[in-house]
Amino acid sequence: MRILFIILTIFLLTSCRYDEEFSEVKELRNLKVQVEEIVDEELTMENQQIITNYFGRIKNVLYEVRSNQSIQKYTHRNFSKFYKNNFCNDFIIETENYSKLMNKCSVSGFYICSEEARSYVDLLKSAKSLLATNNIDMILKDESCKKTLKNLGVINE
Numbered sequence: 748m749r750i751l752f753i754i755l756t757i758f759l760l761t762s763c764r765y766d767e768e769f770s771e772v773k774e775l776r777n778l779k780v781q782v783e784e785i786v787d788e789e790l791t792m793e794n795q796q797i798i799t800n801y802f803g804r805i806k807n808v809l810y811e812v813r814s815n816q817s818i819q820k821y822t823h824r825n826f827s828k829f830y831k832n833n834f835c836n837d838f839i840i841e842t843e844n845y846s847k848l849m850n851k852c853s854v855s856g857f858y859i860c861s862e863e864a865r866s867y868v869d870l871l872k873s874a875k876s877l878l879a880t881n882n883i884d885m886i887l888k889d890e891s892c893k894k895t896l897k898n899l900g901v902i903n904e
Contacts, residue, residue: 772829775804776837786844790851795860798848801840802863805870812877819877826882834885835892839871842898871901 852860
């Protein structure tokens with residue numbers, strides 16, 4: 748009985764090891780939806796905060812993955828489990844919506860949104876460099892996702 752308890756404890760601890768990081772990734776889904784809801788609205792302070800939250804979260808997640816080899820290995824092993832065929836639908840803003848946001852963020856030659864929003868494509872390119880080839884291939888199987896990433900300039904296939 749004691750051995751069973753020890754094995755169960757070890758299993759639970761190792762399976763929950765990166766829950767905080769993956770909850771950050773899961774929150775991106777909600778933030779993306781919020782950004783898409785404000786694309787056609789005026790750029791208010793509240794809407795700027797929504798934009799900052801989404802793009803800032805992407806930057807934070809990428810920093811965590813980039814700076815932790817264990818998270819990278821875990822992500823490579825479990826990528827298909829977490830991101831199936833809905834990667835772009837869940838996390839990536841469509842090209843048209845991103846263009847609308849960038850047009851609103853540029854006023855009279857001044858950029859008024861967060862720097863993370865302006866460097867979105869660079870953030871996605873750095874995310875691509877962190878993924879294994881088979882993970883990228885899985886994402887690109889979705890033709891609409893492939894088109895979106897190509898239009899954003901993340902891939903050039």
